[in-house]
Amino acid sequence: MLAGALAGISEHTVIYPVDAIKTRMQVLPSLSPSALLAQTSGANSSSTLTASSSLLSHLRHASTTQSLRTLWRGVASVIMGAGPAHAMHFGTYEFVKEVAGGDREGLRGVGGTALAGAMATTASDAFMNPFDVIKQRMQLQSSTYRSVIACAKHVHATEGLRAFYISYPTTLLMNIPLQAVQFSVYEILKSFLNPTGEYSPSTHIAAGGVAGGVAAALTTPLDVAKTLLQTRGTSNDARIRNARGMAEALKIIVARDGWKGLRRGMSARVVTFAPSTAISWASYEFFKSLIKSQDYQSSAMA
Known part of the structure; x- marks a missing residue:
């Protein structure tokens, strides 16, 4: 749990600015035309944002119209929530994986790992969801x-x-498959790249990065719906402000932006998740190895 807490704080703080841009990419298309015009007025033509603006366009816009420091706004909420949430996450994961047979070979091991990932996110998201709402606002x-x-x-x-939990069901519907895919891909790649199971930073980084990128891409539509629900109170659109759940959020997105709206922020999400998951797993495995080493040395001295 201590290793997980340290990993969570490391993961979220390093990648936070890209996560901020991802949020802006997902929210912007849902604003009314008047709000969009007001938000981009005063910017020159090279920095004006549209519904299809890229990650780099948003970064340039932030640097030319605001201070880049604004991309760190809300990071305190993540630091406050990420430590305890990730302690629950990794603690639950290790416990359930052991009980469910996630360390075994074959489909039984993959199933146990997927179940452990799903249970871990259910526990951690219950704590983290209010902090995530504040962060996105x-x-x-x-x-x-x-x-x-x-x-x-x-x-x-x-x-x-x-308001702090309106998106919790959507968060779970997104994170349960996301974590199941991420943990399964990570464990499979880790075993393939490092059959001995010894501590290997390069293995943890590579496996974590690939697992995070794959899981993020597959679950982007649900993340767009979650963002709409978590930021609905800031919208000028009455339908968005009164959205009650994931199904309604998805309908609003498709109605206003088409099916492509479900992919809003996918590039930023993958760019965020791949390195952040790599950082998370590398940090977790490092701190876990360090703590185990210290426990072993204490036992040997005793």
Whole structure:
């Protein structure tokens, strides 16, 4: 759990600016035309954003119209939530994997690993979801929040406690398959690249990066729906503001942006997840190996 907490903080803080751009890419197409015009007014033609703007376009826009420091806005929420959430995540994962036979060979091992990943995200997301809502509200380009506490108070006062968990079912529907795919691909690649099972940083980075990228690409549509639900209180569109769940969010996205709307932010999401998952697994395996080594040395001295 300690290794997981340290890995979670490392993962989220390093990749946070790209995650902020991903949020903006997913929210922007859902704004009303007047809000979009207001948001991009004053920017020159080379930095004006459209619904199909690329990751680099958003990065250039942030650097020319705002300070790049705004891409770090809300990072405190992630730091506060990521440690405990990832402690639950990896603690649950290791426990369930052992009980379910995830260390065995063949389909039984893959099934046990997938189940462990699904159970781990169910536990950690219950804790992390409110922090994720605050993070995404602060990541918006038009956000005026200057602290996590101020954002939390405003969301609670204007939308109630339910706003912090309106996206939880969608988050689970996204993260359960995401984590099942990610953990399964990671364990398979790790075993293939490093059959001895010894600590190997390069193996953990490579396997983690591929696993994160694959899982992120496959679950992008659900992530777009989750973002819509978590930021609905900032929209000028009455239908978005009153969206109640994943199914309705998906319908709104397709109605307003077409099927391509379900892929909004996929490039940024993959760019975020591949290195962040690599960092997470590399950090986790490093801290786990370090803690085990210290425990072994303590036992030997005793």
